Amino acid sequence: MTTMAIEKPAEREIARTELTWNRPQFRPNVDIVERPDELTVLADMPGTSAEDVNIQFENGTLTLHGKVKDRDPQETGCVLQEYGVGDFHRTFQVSEIIDTARISAEYEDGVLILHLPKTEAVKPRKIAVKTD
Amino acid sequence: MALRVNGSHSINRLRSVMDRLFDSAFEGYPQLTRDVWFAPTFPAVNVWEDTDNVYAEAELPGLKLDDIELLVMGDELTIKGERKDVCEDEVSYHRKERDAGYFNRVFRLPVGVDAEKVEATLRDGVLTVTMPKADEAKPRKIEVKTFPK
Numbered sequence: 313m314t315t316m317a318i319e320k321p322a323e324r325e326i327a328r329t330e331l332t333w334n335r336p337q338f339r340p341n342v343d344i345v346e347r348p349d350e351l352t353v354l355a356d357m358p359g360t361s362a363e364d365v366n367i368q369f370e371n372g373t374l375t376l377h378g379k380v381k382d383r384d385p386q387e388t389g390c391v392l393q394e395y396g397v398g399d400f401h402r403t404f405q406v407s408e409i410i411d412t413a414r415i416s417a418e419y420e421d422g423v424l425i426l427h428l429p430k431t432e433a434v435k436p437r438k439i440a441v442k443t444d
Numbered sequence: 445m446a447l448r449v450n451g452s453h454s455i456n457r458l459r460s461v462m463d464r465l466f467d468s469a470f471e472g473y474p475q476l477t478r479d480v481w482f483a484p485t486f487p488a489v490n491v492w493e494d495t496d497n498v499y500a501e502a503e504l505p506g507l508k509l510d511d512i513e514l515l516v517m518g519d520e521l522t523i524k525g526e527r528k529d530v531c532e533d534e535v536s537y538h539r540k541e542r543d544a545g546y547f548n549r550v551f552r553l554p555v556g557v558d559a560e561k562v563e564a565t566l567r568d569g570v571l572t573v574t575m576p577k578a579d580e581a582k583p584r585k586i587e588v589k590t591f592p593k
Binding site for chain 2: 341342343347352
């Protein structure tokens with residue numbers, strides 16, 4: 313059995329670096345896909361918005377942070393609670409092959425899509441073979 | 445699988461926790477297809493109520509309203525749909541943590557709700573369903589008459 317079989321999709325990991333606010337924080341699930349010209353990062357961050365997402369890149373470390381407004385209902389009776397609501401936070405080490413000046417991101421339907429374009433030097437280049 | 449949850453009693457909370465524990469214990473069998481693993485615990489759902497309504501909220505990032513089917517009947521709420529993988533086949537994954545596939549969850553609500561008046565919104569990946577309680581389910585004040593002496 314691989315580790316993936318044991319992971320429950322509904323569970324969320326608590327983020328490792330802590331913020332000074334005492335709010336719950338979660339580590340968003342992420343897909344990292346390698347394409348010929350870029351690395352695409354898709355992160356599940358429902359409940360935040362394009363303005364509340366903070367992406368920082370410093371010294372080869374990429375930090376994703378999504379601020380989530382409190383949605384927990386006050387003064388109502390809880391019947392079932394399977395997840396908590398809190399900010400999203402995750403950091404990655406980005407290798408040198410990324411052209412950091414051209415990193416871009418979109419946020420749609422609760423998913424943050426981050427485009428990390430590769431530097432020109434590492435893109436696969438097709439070399440035409442000339443014949444005499 | 446229908447979950448019967450009944451509000452504040454801690455014994456019922458223990459039971460729903462045990463239900464989920466057993467669900468997840470069976471998730472690891474390699475003979476089952478990936479879609480069956482995915483079925484019992486996605487999406488995670490919160491349900492709460494006040495005097496007039498029952499509310500359900502689920503996190504469904506990457507899904508549009510067309511991908512989700514909501515069914516309400518009496519005191520049963522069904523949330524089902526399919527989350528598709530957005531990437532084409534010829535990419536290589538460094539990490540794949542976001543699952544894809546069919547999901548189908550059924551909940552037994554604490555009271556019957558009026559299916560005609562149910563409203564649902566999907567915003568930034570958060571689905572909120574507002575279900576007004578059926579009139580029979582709302583508490584009714586009963587007047588006590590006294591007999592004349």
